[in-house]
Amino acid sequence: MQQDQEAMSDVLPAGFRDLEKFINWSIPQMGVRQEQCAAAPYDDMSAFYDAVFPRIVEIIDYLDQFPVGALPPSAEKLANMALSLANVAIPVELYHTAEVPFCTLRERMPYLTEISGER
Amino acid sequence: LAPGAAPTGAKRIGQCKFPCIETHINASDRRILLGEPAFPAVGFTLENVLEKPPTADLQPHKAQRRGSRKWTTEVNGWDSEPIRVAGCLSPEYFARETEHIFRKSWLPVGREQELSAPGAFLVKNFDAPKSSVLVIRGKDNRLRGFHNVCSHRCNRISREERGTCSTLYCRYHGWLYDTSGKLLHVPDEGEFYDLRKEDLGLAPVALETWNGFIFINLDPSPQERLSETLAELYEGLDGYPFEEMSHCVAWRARVNANWKLLKDAFCEVYHLPFAHRQSAGHAYTSTEAPVPHALSIRVYKSGGQYTFGGNLNATYPPASELSLKIISETTLNARRALADPRRKPTLFNLTGAENWFGEVVQLYPSLQLSIYPTYFYYHNFIPISHDATMWELRRYTRPPKSFAERFSHEHLVAQLKATVLEDVQIVEEIYAAMNTGAKEYFHLSDQELLVRANHVLTQRKAGPYPTN
Numbered sequence: 397m398q399q400d401q402e403a404m405s406d407v408l409p410a411g412f413r414d415l416e417k418f419i420n421w422s423i424p425q426m427g428v429r430q431e432q433c434a435a436a437p438y439d440d441m442s443a444f445y446d447a448v449f450p451r452i453v454e455i456i457d458y459l460d461q462f463p464v465g466a467l468p469p470s471a472e473k474l475a476n477m478a479l480s481l482a483n484v485a486i487p488v489e490l491y492h493t494a495e496v497p498f499c500t501l502r503e504r505m506p507y508l509t510e511i512s513g514e515r
Numbered sequence: 516l517a518p519g520a521a522p523t524g525a526k527r528i529g530q531c532k533f534p535c536i537e538t539h540i541n542a543s544d545r546r547i548l549l550g551e552p553a554f555p556a557v558g559f560t561l562e563n564v565l566e567k568p569p570t571a572d573l574q575p576h577k578a579q580r581r582g583s584r585k586w587t588t589e590v591n592g593w594d595s596e597p598i599r600v601a602g603c604l605s606p607e608y609f610a611r612e613t614e615h616i617f618r619k620s621w622l623p624v625g626r627e628q629e630l631s632a633p634g635a636f637l638v639k640n641f642d643a644p645k646s647s648v649l650v651i652r653g654k655d656n657r658l659r660g661f662h663n664v665c666s667h668r669c670n671r672i673s674r675e676e677r678g679t680c681s682t683l684y685c686r687y688h689g690w691l692y693d694t695s696g697k698l699l700h701v702p703d704e705g706e707f708y709d710l711r712k713e714d715l716g717l718a719p720v721a722l723e724t725w726n727g728f729i730f731i732n733l734d735p736s737p738q739e740r741l742s743e744t745l746a747e748l749y750e751g752l753d754g755y756p757f758e759e760m761s762h763c764v765a766w767r768a769r770v771n772a773n774w775k776l777l778k779d780a781f782c783e784v785y786h787l788p789f790a791h792r793q794s795a796g797h798a799y800t801s802t803e804a805p806v807p808h809a810l811s812i813r814v815y816k817s818g819g820q821y822t823f824g825g826n827l828n829a830t831y832p833p834a835s836e837l838s839l840k841i842i843s844e845t846t847l848n849a850r851r852a853l854a855d856p857r858r859k860p861t862l863f864n865l866t867g868a869e870n871w872f873g874e875v876v877q878l879y880p881s882l883q884l885s886i887y888p889t890y891f892y893y894h895n896f897i898p899i900s901h902d903a904t905m906w907e908l909r910r911y912t913r914p915p916k917s918f919a920e921r922f923s924h925e926h927l928v929a930q931l932k933a934t935v936l937e938d939v940q941i942v943e944e945i946y947a948a949m950n951t952g953a954k955e956y957f958h959l960s961d962q963e964l965l966v967r968a969n970h971v972l973t974q975r976k977a978g979p980y981p982t983n
Contacts, residue, residue, distance in 0.1 A: 426764065426925065430932070449833065452922075456841075459918035467918075475918060482926035485834030486933045490793050496936045497793075501943070505768035505936070508907075510677060511629055513762040513914065 408477075409458065409470045415451070415477065418444050421484075422477040427507030429476070433483035434502055438494040445488040448481050584961035586812040591964065593814070597956035598970045600949050602980030603773035609901035611977040613643040616880050619976075621723065621730040621741050623882040623895050624650055626911075628727065628761055629677070630658060634694055637677040638663055639731070642899045648720050648731050649673055651683070653694040660720035660731045661696050672717070683717070692717055725749065726757045728882070746816040748876065751862035752886070755853070760891060760911040764928050767907045770939055772946035774881070774898040775969050777906055780938045781875070781883050781894055782965035784809050784823050790941055794934045799872075801826045810868045812964045817972070818877040819965040820862060824870035834926055841923040842889060849888035877965060879972050889913070892931065902946065908935060955983070 406419040421444055423429040433441070448455075455478045459471055467475055487494050495502065587593050602608055624639040636651035647663035649672060663672050665685040672683050672692075682699065683692040691700040696717035704710060721732040723741035730741055742749045770777050780786075784807045787799045799807045809821040831839060839846075850871075852858055864871040873887040881896045890912035897905040910931055915921040959967050974980060 426928075429925075430929065452834075452837065456919045456922055462918070464915060464917060464921065475921070478918075478922055479925045482834065482838070482922050483929045485832070485926060486794075486929045489832035489834055490933065496933050496940065499936045499940045501768060501770070501936055501939055505766045505932075508765040508767055511625075511909070512764050 406473070407470050408474050409468075411458070412451075412455065412474055415448060415474075418448060418477060419473070421448075421480040422473045423480055424472075424476050425509070426479070426512065427509050429480055430483060430507055433480050434487075434495070436484070436494065438487065438492075441484045441494060442488050445481065445484050448477070449485065452478060452481060583808070586809075586964045587961045587967065590812075591814045593964075593967065593971065595959075595961075597958045598967065599956055599980040599982065600954060601983055602970065602973065603776055603946070604901065604950060605981050606901045608977065608981055609643070609773075609898070612898070612973065615977040616973065617641070617733070617898065618644050619732070619734045619738060620880050621732050621737070621744055621878075622880075622897075623878075623893075624648065624660075624729050624731050626727050626763075626909075627658070627724055627729055628758075628763075630729075632679060634679045634681055635677075636673065636680065636683075638673050638675065641733075641897060642905075644733060646733055647671060648733075649683075649717070650722065650729060650731065651680075651694055655695065657695075658722055658724065658729060659694075659696060660722035661717035662720060664718065665690055666698060666715040666717065667701075726752060726755075744817045745878065748815055748818065748820070748862065748878065752860045752876070754858045754860040755863070755886060755891075757891070757911075759913055762912050762914040762924075763909055765907065765909040766932065767905065768939070769899065770904045770906045770942060771902065772904060772942045773901055774896045774904040775973060776946055776949075777904050777939070777942050778877075778881075778883060778894075778896050778969050779966045780942045781885070782819075782821075782877065782969065783963045784821070785960060785962045786938075790937055791934055794930065794937060797826070798829045798831070799823070799825045801828075808962060810864070810866050810871065812962070813862075814964065814968050817879045819968045820874060820876045821965060822864055822866070822868070822874055823872050824868050825872040827870050835930065838923040838926040838930075841919045846889050853888055875965075877968070879969070890927075902950075906939070 406416055406422075407413070408416050408419070421433075423432050455474060459467065459475050459478070462468070462471055491497060587595050622641075625637055629635070629637060630650065630652045633652050633654045633656060636649055638647060638649050640647045649661045649663040650658060651661070652658050664670070665672055665687065667685065667688055667690050670685050670687040672685055680694070682694070683696075684690075689700075689702045690698065693699050696719065698712045698715045698717075701707065701710065701712065704712075721734070721737045723730050723732075725741055725745060784799060787795065787807055788797075788805065807823070807825075810824050812821045813819060830836070853860070853863060854871075862876075863874055873885060876884045876886065878884070881898075883894045883896075885892050890910060892908060892910040895907040895909075897907070899905055908931075910928060912924065915924050970980070
């Protein structure tokens with residue numbers, strides 16, 4: 397019951413609660429995450445990156461306590477946030493702008509969920 | 516920075532279980548630095564990349580200035596003439612390609628792993644030539660291809676792109692087929708005159724597999740077996756663990772360009788420091804080779820291959836550095852395994868280069884593979900018309916075994932997507948520019964031999980390109 401409540405809420409694991417203000421970046425499903433990350437305003441990406449990238453090693457170490465595919469709900473939330481960071485790092489580190497410059501193709505390039513390994 | 520030193524004003528923020536990584540954040544510009552305790556921290560400033568004019572740091576090194584042309588003329592005995600652009604612009608020529616190439620060639624439709632269970636099927640629709648092919652794993656575990664068309668009144672059997680079934684059923688009048696294409700049942704069969712059910716199975720489409728790839732051929736009697744088409748490639752990649760790379764990420768996009776131009780985009784290393792200046796270019800360049808050359812380039816009966824090296828000491832931006840460090844041991848082991856003479860695919864790293872990165876293999880007309888030690892990806896080019904192509908990109912690797920590997924995978928996937936978007940954006944711009952009629956020819960260096968191969972192989976099959 398407590399787990400259910402946790403799954404429904406925006407609670408991150410103890411030690412990471414200060415990152416809850418970025419909970420909107422906790423996006424399940426790789427395809428959806430790619431789309432939503434790419435569609436975010438650049439200032440949001442950059443604020444998220446600046447706050448969370450310095451913690452990424454700590455986050456990875458915490459999540460690696462659990463077997464893959466068996467994360468408790470709060471850890472799953474943190475994992476999905478960290479995976480968004482992996483996406484957002486591309487525009488922030490490489491392009492300094494939200495999109496691949498001049499690219500008009502992204503929105504026309506859907507992720508094929510049915511054959512991809514990560515739903 | 517001295518070995519082990521933190522940058523001035525930087526605060527050490529952690530060391531993870533990957534013993535080689537320390538993370539620092541630079542207080543003054545908030546730039547994050549990753550470093551190995553024993554080595555200088557890697558600082559990557561975007562400004563280094565962006566603010567230099569592209570030519571300033573890409574002056575050919577002495578050894579490159581002279582050029583080392585040999586692949587096109589000397590090794591392969593081909594001419595070095597420019598290519599006419601009209602072969603990519605003409606709807607009439609595209610009609611010839613449809614008949615002489617796409618109706619007659621082995622075309623990839625997916626990977627066997629997608630159809631692992633009996634009754635699993637996929638449907639691949641083609642615009643040129645118009646066809647809908649259903650590939651299904653039978654209850655006898657055999658893969659078969661069929662036209663996705665009912666023998667009764669030609670209704671499309673499956674509307675779904677993929678699924679699993681125990682029988683195939685036409686929703687128009689309920690004709691029922693088994694997973695081997697045999698017609699099992701016709702409702703109200705007594706109302707038909709002389710219906711020979713044994714002759715009314717689904718129409719077969721030739722199907723063969725290679726390294727887990729499923730190919731079909733729309734020719735009712737294919738001119739050659741897949742092994743004859745692939746020639747030396749058929750066994751040349753044996754030893755690469757394709758079957759272990761089961762973790763897939765896939766995208767699809769309609770690209771506004773001729774199929775050959777899209778294919779040309781992934782055929783050479785010349786463009787890397789320019790088109791991918793912001794994303795991946797620096798991994799393939801060094802002071803000695805600011806413009807990279809392939810380690811070797813070979814043309815085959817039906818395709819080609821180039822072997823590419825890279826800068827093993829390249830520095831990367833922080834998230835890439837982290838992603839690569841996470842899989843560094845796996846990568847090292849995979850490189851070792853592929854260099855082991857007992858496992859090494861015969862066509863891999865023919866020159867035995869120390870800085871070997873991977874192989875790009877083209878299977879004419881519509882599959883291109885990029886093979887790295889820990890993953891491979893492939894492009895599938897499916898022509899729609901002379902000016903549009905359906906493009907599918909899939910990346911395969913081993914399933915991640917830890918969250919760290921998931922993070923690394925997610926980042927490398929995002930990196931691949933950004934990099935190919937840079938390519939494909941340029942392809943659409945090329946096609947628009949080519950259509951202005953400003954140029955009659957395009958020109959290819961020796962490094963672009965596989966681009967030439969696309970156009971030479973096309974003209975061998977579909978005739979010379981039109982003159983305007």
